[in-house]
Amino acid sequence: MKRELRVGVAAVRRRPALLLAAWSVPEILPTACYGLAVAHATDAFLAGRTERGLAWLSGLVAAALFGALGARWVYRLLGELVEPLRDELVRKVVAGALRNAQADGALARLNRQVEIVRDTFAGLVLVVRSFVVTVIGVVTGLLSLSPLVAALVVPPFLLGFLASLGVLGLAAARVRASLQADEELATSAGMAFAGVRDLTASGGEEFAAGLVGKPIEAQAAAERSLAKVAALRKLCFAIGGWLPLVILLAAAPWLIGRGVSTGTLLGGMTYVLLGLQPALNTVMSALGDSGLRYVVTLGRILDTSDVPEYGQGGRLPSGHDVRLRQVSFAYGPHAEPVLRNLDLVVPEGDHLAVVGPSGIGKSTLAGLICGLLQPTEGEVSLGGVQPAVLPASELADSRVVIPQEAYVFTGTVRENLSYLNQDATAAELDQAIEAVGASRLVRRVGGPAAMIRPSQLSAGERQLLALTRAYLSPAPLAVLDEATCYLDPEVERVAEEAFAARPGSLIVIAHRVSSALRARRILVLDGSHAILGSHQTLLTESALYAELVGHWALPAPVETGPDQVSRDPLRRDQLRRDQIQPAS
Structure with a gap:
């Protein structure tokens, strides 16, 4: 009192x-x-x-x-x-x-x-x-x-x-x-x-x-x-x-x-x-x-x-390697665990894709890694420190997460892109826009100084802006939690390759097989256990992964007329999205 x-x-x-x-x-x-x-x-x-x-x-x-x-x-x-x-x-x-x-x-x-x-x-x-x-x-x-x-x-x-x-x-x-x-x-x-x-x-x-x-x-x-x-x-x-x-x-x-x-x-x-x-x-x-x-x-x-002062939660992270030790998580004391006894190491500079059926725990895993959720059992560490106990400023400097529903606010393009790195120069801003593939969008809305409103942008356009913002962030670990699901496959490729070339580590919650193929390693979640490996090893060792790849695979080209639109790769991607509903 x-x-x-x-x-x-x-x-x-x-x-x-x-x-x-x-x-x-x-x-x-x-x-x-x-x-x-x-x-x-x-x-x-x-x-x-x-x-x-x-x-x-x-x-x-x-x-x-x-x-x-x-x-x-x-x-x-x-x-x-x-x-x-x-x-x-x-x-x-x-x-x-x-x-x-x-x-x-x-x-x-x-x-x-x-x-x-x-x-x-x-x-x-x-x-x-x-x-x-x-x-x-x-x-x-x-x-x-x-x-x-x-x-x-x-x-x-x-x-x-x-x-x-x-x-x-x-x-x-x-x-x-x-x-x-x-x-x-x-x-x-x-x-x-x-x-x-x-x-x-x-x-x-x-x-x-x-x-x-x-x-x-x-x-x-x-x-x-x-x-x-x-x-x-x-x-x-x-x-x-x-x-x-x-x-x-x-x-x-x-x-x-x-x-x-x-x-x-x-x-x-x-x-x-x-x-x-x-x-x-x-x-x-x-x-x-x-x-x-x-x-x-x-x-x-x-x-x-009250936000705790620094020093109550422990030391600063030394690096940005991710380690999960016997991690379990359940949404409630009587709920069935979404993740159970998961061990995972993501070393610095790694490129990991996480795949699995919808609702299997991929976004939960992203939340645990980023400190948005705390494990029911086990321990999660980022650079040797539990992310959940880090002050907000230190956590923001260590990792950046982009969810499926991208956050954009009413303001200029520059304000939306640079608020995670307010010291970014105009050249760095232009380089990030170009690298992620947002140049066409930024030109359309009127350049970095143009005012934008979230209601005037499509879901994919909001994702592009959020990706560019994350690319500019100083955080060495980037986590894309289905952050490209509203983008065309070609635009998604450009964005993911930009993040892969960016210094640091990349974790992608994949919703297309192409995201998994671009990763160095792939983690398959199937509800009872997790399997980690490359694309080739998982095809033989994980029936679930083989099933997902088959579900994601592009059907044989269909001749549609003299214009041969099905041979156009962008048109084929559109046909694939229309004919197949990928599992997330």
């Missing part, structure tokens, strides 16, 4: 907080005056001094107008205090998601939890400020009115307030459970919604309902626990809010016997009913609800989004 409180204290140390405190001072005046005004006006009216009584009430109205001016400036300054905190938290969540390569929980934190912290922090600033102003004003007014009345009212009020603070510790764990249940429900519902068509087609509605039902029940149980804590807060309010009034009424004859006037007694009750009770109720509700949500939610964001 100390860490979360430090974040809040740091936020209120900004200059708007000082102005906020300054404009809170005018609000103390009406709070301190209304009990006095009621007491003196009552005594004046009882004594027949109507003008004196009206004057006191008029002064109360003037004080209220003066306090309203302060409240107006308080709300104007609140945004300047809160919005910088929200921006800081958004940066933390995004940085943590990029570091951990996890979007599911980050989406819940970004869409809901950051807004919870923002709103609760703003509410807490207002409530605590108002509570402090009210208590200072009421205590000042009570002491001015009658120290004896103040001695009867203030102690039980403080007792109730301190008891409410003691309930917070009990409630904190239950709020954490509620937030955890919220994230688990968001993840489970997202999985079910993403596969809703497949679930409907296969009759898996009951399975999906069971998948989402348990997180729903857990969240409901957590909310019921929070309701029980709310009942305890009601008891604390009864002690701090109603007990002072009961004591004051019970002691009224005793007070009157010691010279306390009826107006003074009524003024003390006014301070309790219109000052202390609303202030205590508001601050208890805020601390018990918004305060806990602020602390727990902010703690959740900081726990999952």
Whole structure:
């Protein structure tokens, strides 16, 4: 909790907080005056001094107008205090998601939890400020009115307030459970919604309902626990809010016997009913609800989004050789492993192709090598260091991965191509564009300085830009995870040969036999074990590889007419793509 409180204290140390405190001072005046005004006006009216009584009430109205001016400036300054905190938290969540390569929980934190912290922090600033102003004003007014009345009212009020603070510790764990249940429900519902068509087609509605039902029940149980804590807060309010009034009424004859006037007694009750009770109720509700949500939610964001400093994860990589030792990976504690006891060494300068049927674990292997996933069992190392523990900057300097769905953002061609190597010169940029085979595309869109939008590019064009960006990267290990699947075979050949000639190592998740034939070594994944070898050895040693090559093989040319289009290699490649759906 100390860490979360430090974040809040740091936020209120900004200059708007000082102005906020300054404009809170005018609000103390009406709070301190209304009990006095009621007491003196009552005594004046009882004594027949109507003008004196009206004057006191008029002064109360003037004080209220003066306090309203302060409240107006308080709300104007609140945004300047809160919005910088929200921006800081958004940066933390995004940085943590990029570091951990996890979007599911980050989406819940970004869409809901950051807004919870923002709103609760703003509410807490207002409530605590108002509570402090009210208590200072009421205590000042009570002491001015009658120290004896103040001695009867203030102690039980403080007792109730301190008891409410003691309930917070009990409630904190239950709020954490509620937030955890919220994230688990968001993840489970997202999985079910993403596969809703497949679930409907296969009759898996009951399975999906069971998948989402348990997180729903857990969240409901957590909310019921929070309701029980709310009942305890009601008891604390009864002690701090109603007990002072009961004591004051019970002691009224005793007070009157010691010279306390009826107006003074009524003024003390006014301070309790219109000052202390609303202030205590508001601050208890805020601390018990918004305060806990602020602390727990902010703690959740900081726990999952803070990027560790370098030195906590180990030494720098020495080289870029890849080693997997008895690596297994499963998507969940009860799921069947996608990879099982895999041993693999990719030495520096190697060119490896990974092949296998769709869903066999090729992209999972790429994620493990690049540090985007952590193995369930075994160890993955890059240059002798586990990639998952490297800081983002060191990991980016060691490897670059290009997925099937290429990332392109709205901006210039140069910005899209050079953000992994912002020191690249114009000559290096032109050389990379030429080497990867993107020259025609760059000329078509208007050159390196031209603005591009992802929606205006085809999937293959986005892949070409991503490949050029990766080629420019200083990382010595390049992993192409079906990064050329939308390109024509000839364009794919140019790009892969450029990466093969680039200094460093190349791992290609292959979707065409040509990618495997260009590699020095080929890794075949078949679900039960993996076989590593050359094209010729695998044809005889791996039935699966021979089957894949046969599936990928080009059919015999078909004469289609006088133009002999089937003898054109580019046309043959088009015919092959139309006639054969390759396994990925």
